[in-house]
Amino acid sequence: MKTDWIAVDWGTSHLRAWAIQGTAVSDHAQSDKGMARVGPDGFQAALLELISDWISGGPVDVIACGMVGARQGWVEAPYSTVPSDPLPDVPIRVPDTDPRIRAFVIPGLKQLTPPDVMRGEETQIAGFLGARQNWDGVICLPGTHTKWVQVSAGEVVSFRTFMTGELFDLLCGQSVLRHSVGRGWDDTAFVDAVADTLSKPEQLAARLFGLRAADLLQGEDKGTARARLSGLLIGAELAATRPYWLGQQLAIIGAEGVSQTYATALQLQGAFVETANATEATLAGLALARNMTRQTA
Amino acid sequence: MKTDWIAVDWGTSHLRAWAIQGTAVSDHAQSDKGMARVGPDGFQAALLELISDWISGGPVDVIACGMVGARQGWVEAPYSTVPSDPLPDVPIRVPDTDPRIRAFVIPGLKQLTPPDVMRGEETQIAGFLGARQNWDGVICLPGTHTKWVQVSAGEVVSFRTFMTGELFDLLCGQSVLRHSVGRGWDDTAFVDAVADTLSKPEQLAARLFGLRAADLLQGEDKGTARARLSGLLIGAELAATRPYWLGQQLAIIGAEGVSQTYATALQLQGAFVETANATEATLAGLALARNMTRQTA
Numbered sequence: 001m002k003t004d005w006i007a008v009d010w011g012t013s014h015l016r017a018w019a020i021q022g023t024a025v026s027d028h029a030q031s032d033k034g035m036a037r038v039g040p041d042g043f044q045a046a047l048l049e050l051i052s053d054w055i056s057g058g059p060v061d062v063i064a065c066g067m068v069g070a071r072q073g074w075v076e077a078p079y080s081t082v083p084s085d086p087l088p089d090v091p092i093r094v095p096d097t098d099p100r101i102r103a104f105v106i107p108g109l110k111q112l113t114p115p116d117v118m119r120g121e122e123t124q125i126a127g128f129l130g131a132r133q134n135w136d137g138v139i140c141l142p143g144t145h146t147k148w149v150q151v152s153a154g155e156v157v158s159f160r161t162f163m164t165g166e167l168f169d170l171l172c173g174q175s176v177l178r179h180s181v182g183r184g185w186d187d188t189a190f191v192d193a194v195a196d197t198l199s200k201p202e203q204l205a206a207r208l209f210g211l212r213a214a215d216l217l218q219g220e221d222k223g224t225a226r227a228r229l230s231g232l233l234i235g236a237e238l239a240a241t242r243p244y245w246l247g248q249q250l251a252i253i254g255a256e257g258v259s260q261t262y263a264t265a266l267q268l269q270g271a272f273v274e275t276a277n278a279t280e281a282t283l284a285g286l287a288l289a290r291n292m293t294r295q296t297a
Numbered sequence: 298m299k300t301d302w303i304a305v306d307w308g309t310s311h312l313r314a315w316a317i318q319g320t321a322v323s324d325h326a327q328s329d330k331g332m333a334r335v336g337p338d339g340f341q342a343a344l345l346e347l348i349s350d351w352i353s354g355g356p357v358d359v360i361a362c363g364m365v366g367a368r369q370g371w372v373e374a375p376y377s378t379v380p381s382d383p384l385p386d387v388p389i390r391v392p393d394t395d396p397r398i399r400a401f402v403i404p405g406l407k408q409l410t411p412p413d414v415m416r417g418e419e420t421q422i423a424g425f426l427g428a429r430q431n432w433d434g435v436i437c438l439p440g441t442h443t444k445w446v447q448v449s450a451g452e453v454v455s456f457r458t459f460m461t462g463e464l465f466d467l468l469c470g471q472s473v474l475r476h477s478v479g480r481g482w483d484d485t486a487f488v489d490a491v492a493d494t495l496s497k498p499e500q501l502a503a504r505l506f507g508l509r510a511a512d513l514l515q516g517e518d519k520g521t522a523r524a525r526l527s528g529l530l531i532g533a534e535l536a537a538t539r540p541y542w543l544g545q546q547l548a549i550i551g552a553e554g555v556s557q558t559y560a561t562a563l564q565l566q567g568a569f570v571e572t573a574n575a576t577e578a579t580l581a582g583l584a585l586a587r588n589m590t591r592q593t594a
Contacts, residue, residue: 079514114503115510145473145506161506163472170467175460176442202498202536209442209458213412217376239499 003027003054005061006101007286008047010068011120012036012144015046018283019054025283027054035067043074044098055100062103063091063290065282066120069105079110079117082156086126087285090292106289109156116161120282121147124253127284128276129154137249140266141278142258144169146237148244160244162237165258171208171229180215184223187264193231194238194265201239207232234265245271253281300324300351302358303398304583305344307365308417309333309441312343315580316351322580324351332364340371341395352397359400360388360587362579363417366402376407376414379453383423384582387589403586406453413458417579418444421550424581425573426451434546437563438575439555441466443534445541457541459534462555465527468505474526477512481520484561490528491535491562498536504529531562542568550578 003026007018013034019027033046047062054060069077069092077092091104108119121141129135129151141147144165150157171177197204211229214220238245245266251274252259252266263273300323304315310331316324330343344359351357366374366389374389388401405416418438426432426448438444441462447454468474494501508525511517535542542563548571549556549563560570 110510110514112514114507115514116507117510117513160503161510162502163505164502166472167464167502170471174467174471175463200537201501202533204498204501204537205459205461205464205530205534206457206537208460210411210413213407213414213458216414217407217409217412233502236499237502240497240501240503 002057003060005063005290006051006054007283007290008062008064008068009120009123009282009286010034010047010064010066010074012067015050017047017050019051020283020287023287035070035073040072043068044103047101047103048098051101059100059102061290061293062101063106063286063293064103065106065123065286065289069108069119073105074103075105077105077107079108082109082111082158084109084156085154086122086129086156087289087292091289093293104289104293106286109159111159114160116159118147118149118159118161121149122156123285123289124278124281125149125151125156125285126288127281127286128251128253130284130288135249135251137251138244140241140245140250140252140254140262142252142254142262148241150244160241162240164233164237168230168233172226176212177208177225177229180212180220180222181225181229182222184221184226186221186224186227189224190227190231190261190264191268193228194235194268197232197235198239198269201236204232204236230261231265234262238265238269245269250274251276254278299354300357302360302587303348303351304580304587305359305361305365306417306420306579306583307331307361307363307371309364312347314344314347316348317580317584320584332367332370337369340365341400344398344400345395348398356397356399358587358590359398360403360583360590361400362403362420362583362586366405366416370402371400372402374402374404376405379406379408379455381406381453382451383419383426383453384586384589388586390590401586401590403583406456408456411457413456415444415446415456415458418446418550419453420582420586421575421578422446422448422453422582423585424578424583425548425550427581427585432546432548434548435541437538437542437547437549437551437559439549439551439559445538447541457538459537461530461534465530468526469523473509474505474522477509477517477519478522478526479519481518481523483518483521483524486521487524487528487558487561488565490525491532491565494529494532495536495566498533501529501533527558528562531559535562535566542566547571548573551575 003019009016015033016030029050075094091106094103139149146162149159253276300316306313313327326347372391388403391400406419436446443459446456550573
């Protein structure tokens with residue numbers, strides 16, 4: 001079966017590839033060979049490991065988004081500056097590839113003031129907007145580095161990045177809280193914690209140690225502590241992003257679990273939230289980028 | 298030369314011991330065998346490694362403070378509950394020690410609402426207050442877990458712990474910011490960053506990623522980024538502790554570098570700050586605790 005083209009999402013810690021026939025996914029493969037685990041000369045080999053079965057029929061287009069376009073990536077795809085269409089420029093062709101592929105990398109977006117950058121999310125935003133004529137509003141893309149993105153007239157107007165996900169992982173895994181946070185969840189604890197730092201965001205660092213103290217003095221359940229930690233961090237983020245979500249049309253694009261967590265927190269504040277599947281948005285955005293490469297070929 | 302007694306500060310990551318003759322330090326030794334690196338049966342051996350030269354003359358009193366009194370420590374020294382004298386109870390005797398020592402561990406303090414704990418700082422507070430009749434005010438003890446302590450009429454009335462130091466270490470060493478933060482310092486960047494999160498503490502998680510973006514887009518100096526990171530975290534802490542320091546008599550007990558950093562930030566807000574040497578406070582507090590063990594012997 002002939003593969004028409006190959007969609008690739010290549011981040012810091014993951015590599016995912018999809019074989020596309022027409023508009024349908026015919027196969028899927030992934031590995032942990034993200035940017036952080038691939039040396040400067042290892043990109044093509046890491047990709048071929050996953051896709052070699054799909055490219056026997058001759059040169060197949062590969063369209064990739066994510067950190068793979070960074071300066072230390074496969075090819076540098078320089079940022080476009082906002083305000084901007086999420087995919088303003090034709091993807092950058094990777095030079096000197098294996099003859100069985102023609103590989104392209106999608107540029108990220110940068111904001112000059114305040115300084116901010118994204119790589120990968122622009123593709124999801126393009127895919128999300130592609131299915132919605134005249135959608136204006138704010139898109140939240142939760143993850144290791146959560147993005148809040150203001151969209152108007154098809155353009156990314158401005159955005160802000162929050163290290164909430166990375167802080168959660170570091171605090172759970174590396175800090176003194178690792179002794180007090182474990183598996184499980186408690187919705188009430190999450191909701192209370194969101195309300196707490198949303199109204200008093202400056203108390204975050206004290207509330208964090210409070211999780212440890214509550215464990216030592218009261219033997220608090222480790223799943224409850226996990227929900228509370230998540231709520232404290234997301235509450236502080238919602239305090240900072242209030243101008244983004246208050247009274248705005250709002251969409252969340254992300255993995256199901258974290259999207260639902262953000263949606264719960266936002267709905268409690270009276271926000272109306274639409275959630276969109278991250279993989280679908282990525283594939284739709286990569287398809288748009290692929291069409292751009294064909295129009296200029 | 299006869300050692301009268303041995304002072305010990307035993308935290309999570311360090312073990313420090315001082316040989317005392319009369320009221321003077323006659324020798325000093327330290328190792329990295331903190332709580333985190335000593336198994337349940339390893340405490341006495343880790344200590345004897347350092348002090349064996351000092352105890353040939355027969356049973357010598359050892360007075361220890363810090364995490365060594367935790368449940369997983371050498372002997373559990375249960376917390377006293379605030380409001381309380383910083384050293385309300387006689388230190389706990391360690392059972393079945395080597396006959397050359399009689400070892401005692403100082404209890405920590407706990408607060409029930411909001412839950413909080415300290416181990417080691419109570420000894421520094423006692424030492425600090427011992428030299429100051431009728432001192433009322435607020436003591437800040439910066440470190441991995443910075444404590445803010447309200448003192449009145451010789452008692453610890455309340456306290457709050459902030460994970461500021463641990464967050465700084467994790468962000469510098471483990472997060473995406475490790476690529477953008479390095480050696481060096483910039484006073485102006487520190488001062489600006491303190492002012493920034495002191496007035497807008499909710500922006501902390503966004504400002505953090507801004508350090509990475511400023512490096513990528515503007516090639517910001519890594520020492521400047523380090524000062525800015527420190528300022529952002531301390532500014533957010535000062536926003537939370539405003540009721541502690543605004544218009545209060547204020548003392549900082551800590552290592553010289555971090556104490557000066559906090560003092561700079563507080564003086565910029567118009568606070569009058571006294572700084573006290575942490576080691577001197579620890580030794581003075583351990584001496585007070587030693588007197589308690591002798592009065593009950």
